[in-house]
Amino acid sequence: MKNKVLAPFFLSLFFCISALAQNRHTVSGYVKDQSNGEGLIGVSVYVREAETGVVTNPYGFYSLTLPEGNYTLVFSYIGYQKAEKTVNLDVDKTVSIEMSDESTDLQEVTISTQKEDENVRGIEMSVNKVEMKTIRKMPALLGEVDLIRSIQLLPGVTSVGEGASGFNVRGGDISQNLVLLDEAPVYNSSHLFGFFSVFNPDAVKDVKLIKGGIPSLYGGRISSILDVRMKEGNAKKREINGGIGTIFSRLTYEQPFAKGKGSFIVAGRRSYIDVLAKPFLNSDLKDSKFYFYDLTAKVNYRIGDKDTFFASGYFGKDVFGGGDFGFGWGNATATARWNHIFSNKLFMNLTGYYSNYDYNLGQNQNKPDAKDKFDWKSKIISTSIKPDFTFYITPNNQLTFGGQYIYYDTRPGKALAVSEGENTDISLEPRYADESALYIGNEQKFSDRISLQYGVRYSYFRSLGQGTEYDYLEIEKGQRKMPVFPGKSYKKGDVIKSYGNWEPRASLNIGITKDASIKASYNRTAQYLHLLSNTAASSPLDVWTLSSINIAPEKADQVALGWFQNFNNNMYEASVEVYYKKLYNQIDYVPGSELLLNEFVAGDLLFGKGRAYGAEFYLKKNKGRLTGWISYTLSRTERLLETINNSDWFPARFDKPHNFTSVAIYEMSKRLSLSANFTITSGTPATFPTNRYEWGGWPIGNNYDGARNNNRIPAYHRLDLAATLKSKKKLFKVGQGEYVFSVYNVYNRRNPFSVYTRANEDTPLKTEAVRYSVIGNFIPAITYNFKF
Secondary structure, eight states: OHHHHHHHHHHHHHHHHHHHHTTEEEEEEEEEETTTOOBOTTOEEEETTTTEEEEOOTTSEEEEEEESEEEEEEEEOTTBOOEEEEEEESSOEEOOEEEOBOOOOGGGOBSOOSOTTHHHHSSOOSEEEOOHHHHHHSOOGGGOOOHHHHHTTSTTEEOSSTTOSSOEETTOOGGGEEEEETTEEOSOOEEGGGTEESOOGGGEEEEEEEOSSOOTTOOSOSSEEEEEEEOOOOSSSOEEEEEEOSSEEEEEEEEEETTTTEEEEEEEEEEOHHHHHGGGOOGGGTTOEEEEEEEEEEEEEEOSSSEEEEEEEEEEEEEEEETTEEEEEEEEEEEEEEEEEEETTEEEEEEEEEEEEEEEEEESTTOTTOSSEEEEEEEEEEEEEEEEEEEEEETTEEEEEEEEEEEEEEEEEEEEEEETTEEEEOOOOOEEEEEEEEEEEEEEESSSSEEEEEEEEEEEEEEESSEEEEEEEOSSTTSOOEEEEEEEEEOTTOEEEEEEEEEEEEEEEEEEETTEEEEEEEEEEEEOEEEEOOSSSOOTTOEEEEOOSSSOOEEEEEEEEEEEEEETTTTEEEEEEEEEEEEEEEEEEOTTOOOTTOTTGGGGEEEEEEEEEEEEEEEEEOBSSEEEEEEEEEEEEEEEOTTSGGGSOEEOTTOOSEEEEEEEEEEOSSSEEEEEEEEEEOOOEEOOOSEEEEETTEEEEEOTTOOSSOEEOOOEEEEEEEEEEEOSSOBTTTBEEEEEEEEESTTOOOOOSEEEEEEOSSSTTSEEEEEEOSOOSOEEEEEEEEEO
């Protein structure tokens, strides 16, 4: 029945496309950076005579179908010299160009490399792009550029506290963000418990955060998409760059091969806190380990005019421990991509990826003769194949379609405990699942003032055997549910439970004037993978689990409306966005829940709903000596679960009603630039006792009305400063060097991560509130960066 309904639709679409093709020809090609041969993302390709145009895709490809005639193609990209090409379009033609950096004075410094008025004219809303050139100039902890900490300065993005891993977007927890590195998911994006991210800035080409109006080609998470794309390697010449910093050093090598048809990049980092601290550690800590490292690599090869192959990978590890105890975690990803141009109107990107996140915890692991041991290993592996197609029907109509298949292999815990020489295996069963999706979307310009992007995604998830599933008996609402024995066993490959979800998406742009527009968007998203964490902030040892009979997928609906305005010849851009998001099947936990190595963890989970709403104000200066932005977010994030907080709405752990940030970069001279970040946010919610009672001469806090998150810790605020000074002398007579001086937390603010109550040590009947701070001092740093 479905096929009979859909067949006429696709048939009519085919005839419509065929009719449009009559007496029309296509001009297409690639736009690349002249200095290194990298494809440029988002270049405006404007046809002067037809007053229409497109932007290049993530690989620098564009396509325009026009009536036969003579045209002038105008290629523009902020930070690059504008280029023009004339073309007599009497047959299909290929026009590829390379754009060169602008030779500008200080008055023309820019912090954006997208089309000047893209924020107004483009269909995207709730999207932030931050150039790596900008991120490198911003003040950073210990002088080390970090992508995740930088995006936390954008509107709608928060964190639960200093050093917390991940980030929160518009009312979602950290697991509800899909973090992609060359299209492979990264399950833990943090090094050193959240102080640094896994992304080496020297290897990153493009960063894009999508908070709303999510296109149909993305799926799997319900809050945001952080799409990070790696450099492809310099295709023009050999290049070496890196840096020596206070906490770690990095080195990157790029080189072309095969006469410029291919290139590669290899980048590595290693921290050396353990090496610097070793002379100061006493005998009990002399064998302590606390360091991280990562390696990033990518290669590309152009097989012909129509085919390009890319392969990239990441491997990183954090190691901590001392004496007999140790733990660690790490990510490994591998991506292979094939770009193929079927015709000058049909572009394909075929992606296959592998992603592995593993972590371990142990005691006396390396002591064969120890009578007491503990060894726990856990991992989640996903592999995928994903074909994506873009069909450039006309300059005003661009069709995208494709699909994806993902296979999940999760190992929640392989654990062995040894006590007095006796082994006890407390491992959990592996869990398996697959997820399939098909999507189609269309971006259509109805006129110069009105454009619409619409589409739908259908996702289908299956929980697979082998394994054992249990029914659970609820003894008391809000308390641990008890498993019903015996459970039901499934063979390998059996379908235990399946879920399917339609996920419609739409975005609208209405141009009010040349410099102003109104945008609106709606998206429904579904998520089948869940992070279980009942701590104040997520830790590397939190458990990833799959949807199953007892755990339904999380879902969200979000609507957004915004005003976008540019001023003074696009020197300033401003926006105001309001949003409302409803979340379903949100996970919470029973009192005293046990999430680690718990075969019956589903009995410790509670399910409810959430809502998030707010307004985001954003003002950005793109040109001149002084550049930067100011943002303010007014928002609320709440949850509702039966039996918690008297079954009434309560603030989520990461709810921050007020969030103000500012970034300023000032080019003082050709050699010296100054920068500053300032942020002030509401304190996060916390549950404090409302009264107390005494037991055995000790006070015990009590929450009389059972309120959840009934108070807030003090507000968070911080100022950071940095200066970048370029060296006068050439490095080895050919290279360039620069010094970065930075101060993090300039005025020594002791920001609270949490506040808890306890009995006073001297007077037990007296209770006191204790502020716990991760960073309580200002932190100066110096880094030397080089390039040759």
